[in-house]
Amino acid sequence: MVLQSSLKNCLQRSCILRMPKAGFRSTTSGGLIIQSISNDVYQNLAVEDWIHDHMNLENRQVLFLWRNCPAVVIGRHQNPWQECNLRLLRQKNIKLARRRSGGGTVYHDLGNINLTFFTTRKKYERMENLRLVVKALKALRPQLDVRVTDRYDILLDGQYKISGTAAKLGRTTAYHHCTLLCNADKFVLSSVLKSPYKGLKSNATPSVPASVKNLFEEDPSLTCEMLLDAIAEEYATQHQIDHRITLINPADETALPGINNKTKELQTWDWVYGKTPKFSVSTCFNMVYKDSVLDVKVDMDVKHGRIEVCNIDLPEQWLPPALCSELMKSLTGSKFCPNETTTLVTTLLRVCPQDDELHSKWNLLCENMIMLM
Amino acid sequence: VCIHRVRWCSSIRFIKSKYVCVFDKSALKFSHQQRLFRTSAVSCGQIVQFKLSDIGEGITEVTVKEWYIKEGDSVSQFDSICEVQSDKASVTITSRYDGIIRKLHYNLDEIAYVGKPLVDIEIDASKGVASEEDVVETPPMSHEEHTHQEIKGHKTLATPAVRRLAMENNIKLSEVVGTGKDNRILKEDILNYLAKQTGAILPPSPKAEIIPPLPKSETVPAAPKDKARKLPVPVSRPIVFSGEDKTEPITGFQKAMVKTMSAALKIPHFGYCDEIDLTRLVQLREELKPLAQTRGIKLSFMPFFIKAASLGLLQYPILNASLDENCQNVTYKASHNIGVAMDTEQGLIVPNVKNVQVCSVFEIASELNRLQSLGSAGQLGTSDLTGGTFTLSNVGTIGGTYTKPVILPPEVAIGALGKIQVLPRFNGKGEVVKAQIMNVSWSADHRIIDGATMARFSNLWKSYLENPASMLLDLK
Numbered sequence: 001m002v003l004q005s006s007l008k009n010c011l012q013r014s015c016i017l018r019m020p021k022a023g024f025r026s027t028t029s030g031g032l033i034i035q036s037i038s039n040d041v042y043q044n045l046a047v048e049d050w051i052h053d054h055m056n057l058e059n060r061q062v063l064f065l066w067r068n069c070p071a072v073v074i075g076r077h078q079n080p081w082q083e084c085n086l087r088l089l090r091q092k093n094i095k096l097a098r099r100r101s102g103g104g105t106v107y108h109d110l111g112n113i114n115l116t117f118f119t120t121r122k123k124y125e126r127m128e129n130l131r132l133v134v135k136a137l138k139a140l141r142p143q144l145d146v147r148v149t150d151r152y153d154i155l156l157d158g159q160y161k162i163s164g165t166a167a168k169l170g171r172t173t174a175y176h177h178c179t180l181l182c183n184a185d186k187f188v189l190s191s192v193l194k195s196p197y198k199g200l201k202s203n204a205t206p207s208v209p210a211s212v213k214n215l216f217e218e219d220p221s222l223t224c225e226m227l228l229d230a231i232a233e234e235y236a237t238q239h240q241i242d243h244r245i246t247l248i249n250p251a252d253e254t255a256l257p258g259i260n261n262k263t264k265e266l267q268t269w270d271w272v273y274g275k276t277p278k279f280s281v282s283t284c285f286n287m288v289y290k291d292s293v294l295d296v297k298v299d300m301d302v303k304h305g306r307i308e309v310c311n312i313d314l315p316e317q318w319l320p321p322a323l324c325s326e327l328m329k330s331l332t333g334s335k336f337c338p339n340e341t342t343t344l345v346t347t348l349l350r351v352c353p354q355d356d357e358l359h360s361k362w363n364l365l366c367e368n369m370i371m372l373m
Numbered sequence: 374v375c376i377h378r379v380r381w382c383s384s385i386r387f388i389k390s391k392y393v394c395v396f397d398k399s400a401l402k403f404s405h406q407q408r409l410f411r412t413s414a415v416s417c418g419q420i421v422q423f424k425l426s427d428i429g430e431g432i433t434e435v436t437v438k439e440w441y442i443k444e445g446d447s448v449s450q451f452d453s454i455c456e457v458q459s460d461k462a463s464v465t466i467t468s469r470y471d472g473i474i475r476k477l478h479y480n481l482d483e484i485a486y487v488g489k490p491l492v493d494i495e496i497d498a499s500k501g502v503a504s505e506e507d508v509v510e511t512p513p514m515s516h517e518e519h520t521h522q523e524i525k526g527h528k529t530l531a532t533p534a535v536r537r538l539a540m541e542n543n544i545k546l547s548e549v550v551g552t553g554k555d556n557r558i559l560k561e562d563i564l565n566y567l568a569k570q571t572g573a574i575l576p577p578s579p580k581a582e583i584i585p586p587l588p589k590s591e592t593v594p595a596a597p598k599d600k601a602r603k604l605p606v607p608v609s610r611p612i613v614f615s616g617e618d619k620t621e622p623i624t625g626f627q628k629a630m631v632k633t634m635s636a637a638l639k640i641p642h643f644g645y646c647d648e649i650d651l652t653r654l655v656q657l658r659e660e661l662k663p664l665a666q667t668r669g670i671k672l673s674f675m676p677f678f679i680k681a682a683s684l685g686l687l688q689y690p691i692l693n694a695s696l697d698e699n700c701q702n703v704t705y706k707a708s709h710n711i712g713v714a715m716d717t718e719q720g721l722i723v724p725n726v727k728n729v730q731v732c733s734v735f736e737i738a739s740e741l742n743r744l745q746s747l748g749s750a751g752q753l754g755t756s757d758l759t760g761g762t763f764t765l766s767n768v769g770t771i772g773g774t775y776t777k778p779v780i781l782p783p784e785v786a787i788g789a790l791g792k793i794q795v796l797p798r799f800n801g802k803g804e805v806v807k808a809q810i811m812n813v814s815w816s817a818d819h820r821i822i823d824g825a826t827m828a829r830f831s832n833l834w835k836s837y838l839e840n841p842a843s844m845l846l847d848l849k
Contacts, residue, residue: 002454010788059794075461075465076438076456076458076463077438077439077456077458091750092748093750100463101461101463102458102459102460102461102462102463103462103463104461121429122429124428124429124430125429141697152461155412160494165461166460166463167462168460168462168464168465169429169462169463169464169465170464170465170467171427171451171465171467172752174429176462183731186761203481203482250401270790271690277438277439277481277482277627306624317840330625330628330629331625332624333622333624333625333628334624334625334626334628335624335625339627339719339751339752339753340625340719340754341625342754342755342758343626343629343753344625344626344628344629345629345720345721345755346591346755346758346759347626347629347630347632348629348632348633349759349760350633350636350781350782350783351632351633351782354695354697354783355700359759363755363759366755367754367755370755
């Protein structure tokens, strides 16, 4: 399915560069610049998938511009428990998404812009794209000290990371996307990207932490809009195409047939959590119960986001052994998820002996177990 | 099928000879070998080493992150084989061949090398024979390291199963519109194409006279002039259904529910149902809704139902009790922790409002709001979900009138509320009026609760709701 035959509706915007287009037919071949009107991370990731799967990029490259409401995006082969503070994310209602490209974890909010460069597999070239971005930034503000590293990062003043990169290669198409920090909330960024979970062991791709800085801090006159325009303009110049940005709506099933299914898939638990490579949790914690402190040791193996093996070592007879083994047995096969575990353990309590002391011990132990997730 | 072939040959003459050729010579051999292929475990195909192709940017090593297939699986050309990662780039490796995976050269997290074998695929030897551009697409068995196929001629992609179906029905693949990925032709596309040709799927036409189908008539409406005379009868095609049963283990919360419900069934349930006239309550709620809104709370009917239940439990405390395992002792619970069944993505969860006996209707509404938002966010805590003593289930928000609710141990009673319907009823003067009617279905543990107690409790609860002003007298 070629995009040009199906894209119909685009919105009006009152900016010089952005114009409504009734289809891609009139665009000069060689390139296309599109921008998402949505700030939903799942919808925008779905657009990337859609272009990757359905567009013929043979004589045409695409630049996709997008921004998201607060979200943490982990790489394809990463472990969310290792990479971020899931508890904090849930509390602050920050979304968690797993993208299809590799690389590390990033925090997105409206002060961060995302750029995706789509090409054929043969024309995949990340350095070129990043140099384009640097060129655009320098054209906008010549005094900015920005450069590309050999790890495909963009550094400001030689030390602060302002952009991270990731890529996805398929059979015929490829894309390289990167972030660009304009005016993101650094405080939230650093707190959500710090994992509180201990005792995790896995082969998942680890992120490499770096000091970050916003371009806004270097030059308060910069805005996201200006950066987007500058990059679009540089892209248009280099590809010799119209300086026009086409707006697309990632919820438009007519323009992008099948997009809503892609969006849904990206939000499923099985994709976000279930795709975590196998890992183990080996930790211990203290519980305070009626003037005594108890040591509990927990060992779990988690595969596809589900607990494959579960072992809880409690002081002897603190809980009836039958109950403890019932807990371990029930957790086995269950999702490594606080909500699932909460509903599981509270439901199990209904068929346990009705003893207040027993119930409070059970609740105490289970709450600590849930904290591990 | 016979009629098919005749028709095809007459209308597409220039292909005729090719078709005959294929059918006479290699087709039989082809299908024969296919059958062998399917039934026997030991095959006589050729093993090809599929090498890891160039990733670009001068990369020589990658890490294998996920296998999509395992040894023994059959793959089609373009199916995904594995996901590898190199320096922040995730690459999907797809198969160049159709065949069976015989060996994986790497384990997960191992380093794979560009140019070295990734998997061994056993290819069906007969595939190399068919080289008809129009009917069958065959990948060239070259040793070039391309990651995507150079397809000669028309760019028609189709799996072997689809190609077989097309060939069996004398269909030219290039004439079929592919709706799959990369314009790939799917089985549905072939079936749709077929349907259009035979006219098998006909929309019901209101103008058509009912002509009984002639028993030996021509089954295919070949020319327009035939339409007026005969009602086309669908060509019978074998119904192709490729669905398979899917078995999944029961885990986690579902497993716990199995335990709970099995225990619940040991309780001898008896049911008691009634109809409640909520006309006055509906009016009252309409009046109070904006007031609650100003205080930031959404007021539904549940807070009234819950408070009325608690008032009833004060008079009939046995309904707020618990029977021990050996049925030796009954514990009358002091707190009215009334559970509210909630339908979430996971299933049925029952958080409870604590100590309803000392809460006002507004406080109950406020607590319900809190539980509902936590419930939909999947963030209910253990204390919200434990300690319940009595449960109400408002299944009426989804639908239904009377139900047979199951008691949630260790409780002894439960009430299920149907939907509120506007129905005609007689008033005191014998006139027919519009009434807001809701049905309630109670279930109680017959070991300690008798029908009379349940009925009286229900009547009391009903009277509070039918005449909300009476609640004022008994509110603490």
